[in-house]
Amino acid sequence: MYQLTWVCKSSRARLVHLGIGIRPPLLRPLPSRLLATDALEPPKPSKSRPQIPTEPLPRSRLLSRILLVAKYSGLVAFSSTFGILLLGAGIFIHDAFTYTNKDVHRVPVLPLALHPEQGGPKNLPIVRALVDDVEDDEAKKLLDKPKLVIVGGGWGAVSVLQTLSLGDWHVTVVSPETFTTFTPLLPSAAVGTVQVRSLVEPLRKIVARLRGHFVDAKAIDIVMSERLLELETVTSTGESQRIYLPYDKLIIACGSTSSTHGIQGLEHCFQLKTISDAQAIRRRILDNFETASLPTTTPEERKRLLSFVVCGGGPTGVETAAEIYDFCQEDIVNYYPKICREEVSIHVIQSREHILNTYSEAISKYAEEKFRRDNVDLVTSARVGAVHPDHVVYTVRSPDGTVTTHEIPTNFVLWSTGIAMNPFTRRVSALLPNQVHKKAIEVDAHLRVKGAPLGDVYAIGDCATIETSVVSHLLELVDEADKNKDGKIDFDEFDFMVARIKHRIPMAESQLQKVRTLFDLYDSDADNSLSLNELCKLLEEIGNKITALPATAQVASQQGKYLGKKLNQLAKKREVLEVNGIHDLDEAVSRPFRYTHLGSLAYIGNAAVFDLGNLSFMGGLIAMYAWRSVYWSEQVSARTRFLLMMDWIIRGVWGRDLSRL
Numbered sequence: 001m002y003q004l005t006w007v008c009k010s011s012r013a014r015l016v017h018l019g020i021g022i023r024p025p026l027l028r029p030l031p032s033r034l035l036a037t038d039a040l041e042p043p044k045p046s047k048s049r050p051q052i053p054t055e056p057l058p059r060s061r062l063l064s065r066i067l068l069v070a071k072y073s074g075l076v077a078f079s080s081t082f083g084i085l086l087l088g089a090g091i092f093i094h095d096a097f098t099y100t101n102k103d104v105h106r107v108p109v110l111p112l113a114l115h116p117e118q119g120g121p122k123n124l125p126i127v128r129a130l131v132d133d134v135e136d137d138e139a140k141k142l143l144d145k146p147k148l149v150i151v152g153g154g155w156g157a158v159s160v161l162q163t164l165s166l167g168d169w170h171v172t173v174v175s176p177e178t179f180t181t182f183t184p185l186l187p188s189a190a191v192g193t194v195q196v197r198s199l200v201e202p203l204r205k206i207v208a209r210l211r212g213h214f215v216d217a218k219a220i221d222i223v224m225s226e227r228l229l230e231l232e233t234v235t236s237t238g239e240s241q242r243i244y245l246p247y248d249k250l251i252i253a254c255g256s257t258s259s260t261h262g263i264q265g266l267e268h269c270f271q272l273k274t275i276s277d278a279q280a281i282r283r284r285i286l287d288n289f290e291t292a293s294l295p296t297t298t299p300e301e302r303k304r305l306l307s308f309v310v311c312g313g314g315p316t317g318v319e320t321a322a323e324i325y326d327f328c329q330e331d332i333v334n335y336y337p338k339i340c341r342e343e344v345s346i347h348v349i350q351s352r353e354h355i356l357n358t359y360s361e362a363i364s365k366y367a368e369e370k371f372r373r374d375n376v377d378l379v380t381s382a383r384v385g386a387v388h389p390d391h392v393v394y395t396v397r398s399p400d401g402t403v404t405t406h407e408i409p410t411n412f413v414l415w416s417t418g419i420a421m422n423p424f425t426r427r428v429s430a431l432l433p434n435q436v437h438k439k440a441i442e443v444d445a446h447l448r449v450k451g452a453p454l455g456d457v458y459a460i461g462d463c464a465t466i467e468t469s470v471v472s473h474l475l476e477l478v479d480e481a482d483k484n485k486d487g488k489i490d491f492d493e494f495d496f497m498v499a500r501i502k503h504r505i506p507m508a509e510s511q512l513q514k515v516r517t518l519f520d521l522y523d524s525d526a527d528n529s530l531s532l533n534e535l536c537k538l539l540e541e542i543g544n545k546i547t548a549l550p551a552t553a554q555v556a557s558q559q560g561k562y563l564g565k566k567l568n569q570l571a572k573k574r575e576v577l578e579v580n581g582i583h584d585l586d587e588a589v590s591r592p593f594r595y596t597h598l599g600s601l602a603y604i605g606n607a608a609v610f611d612l613g614n615l616s617f618m619g620g621l622i623a624m625y626a627w628r629s630v631y632w633s634e635q636v637s638a639r640t641r642f643l644l645m646m647d648w649i650i651r652g653v654w655g656r657d658l659s660r661l
Helices: 009-017 061-098 137-141 155-163 183-190 203-210 275-292 299-305 315-335 338-343 361-373 423-431 471-481 491-504 506-511 515-522 532-545 553-579 585-589 621-633 638-654
Strands: 002-004 027-029 117-119 124-126 147-151 170-175 179-181 200-202 213-216 218-223 228-234 240-246 249-252 307-311 345-349 377-379 382-387 391-397 403-409 412-415 441-443 457-459 464-466 600-603 608-612 615-619
Touching (some): 147 155, 155 170, 155 203, 183 315, 200 203, 249 423, 275 299, 299 307, 299 403, 315 345, 423 457, 491 515, 506 532, 515 532
Parallel strands (some): 307 412, 441 464
16 A cells, blocks of 8 residues: 655645745555554654644634724723723822811901991992902002902803903902802703702802902992992891992993883792702792692692793793703603603793794794694793783784683793893993983993993993994084085995994994995985985984894803903003093904804703804704703813713713702
């Protein structure tokens, strides 16, 4: 028998490539001692002959990828774990160093701060010095700086504080609340989606960057001739006390109140403007559900307790209705008797034809369709007649003009229908003869209060409105434009007048695009000139077409930033301007305020809508997370951002807090 040794072609080719010679097949006799079965087995390796190396089988692509993913996943997990441990150790170390004793002794205080002098029209204490004016060297440097007093702690006031430069002004903030509130998320706080602590930031922490001061008081009156602000404080015994606070510049940013429209029974309604309002609403909602869960509650009473009425179809009203709906869908149905969820009814009463009427038409229709799918009762073209303790009366006008009266039994009514002056802004408006606006203090394009001493008093936010009347400047404009003093305005003079109008009232620009067309339209006698009567009619109609800025947080924030930058420039250039005899310092250092609309957004129940001017965006969860991202980025501090993120995570994992505190 012979043993056949052979090499396959592929193996031979590889060996030749490696430079190993291949001998031809060999025939040799088999040893006689081998059995037949042994002859079939492969030969054992010989020590005298080199063995041909065998290649390992190639690893599958899927297995390679699995091993690669496992490798890098392990690295990421290890890095994440190590980072978390390192972060935790850093937090504990930082926390340990916060427990230190800071000795404070022999703090200097000005005698005038402890014993203020009496004066002013009402002979009240005049606080010309505060107890922390000279407590350290940095505070002493600001003692001789101009006194800037800010009334209020809302969006406008905080934007001013965040924009001002350190060292230019002696800043004092006056507010009855010791914190600022992120008001757009108050509807979420009203049902426990977020906690109220996540929406507030202490004003003392914000003003500390400027080494400023905070006075817990309420502004009552003002003496503009002596630059004195009258405040009402509360003593340790609970009694009210009034004092004067001097100022060099005053910024009024104290917000507004809800408009009543003369409706009776509004004392039975809730508003949603402050943290206290959100807490009261949350208690009432939980009280209603707890009472409705009792076996002794009648079916009629249960329906009344679980009927929620929202008066007003603006962003606040719509978002509150959406939050109540989410609260019922996600929490009430899980932890309360299911009959409670079945009996819940949500009603939105709107005086206009559509909710969110200041948004685009597509957004209004989308929100209305979303509410109808959620069985939220929308009552449009209706007016509330009266609010009673146990029901709401409203009227609806049909297309044919007939008016019908309806009632809704309820134990919860939210009033959110426009704004009105608070007592302090009403007092300021009453002191000035040319303040004719009924809802806010009227200011010029530089945000200066009209009628007040030039450059002394500013007003921003909801408590202020920029003038839209052009005809009130008629005589000044004619005096500037009428070069030949003939009492008529030709086209060249009118073109110059248009430029001055745009400078004085920037909001009129959209109405003054086609100058020649306007001139020819109001030149009724075709004499290529405008008489005073023709010009008066033209300016009056332009003013009527100008839309006032909305009372939103976005407007207040932009106004605050504008005013902060202007005050920075005034502090730097004041001496030079005064030496040169320039009296209108605002005009010299800054252009008039121009509002840039960055879009409006609203939450409508696990969905959100965005109105970006020419572009509208609306949708479900993706839009909701975009809405959250915008509000998260607009938070005042990193602390509130962290707390807000944790609240959203807690709601998603464990649901809302149902405790009644």
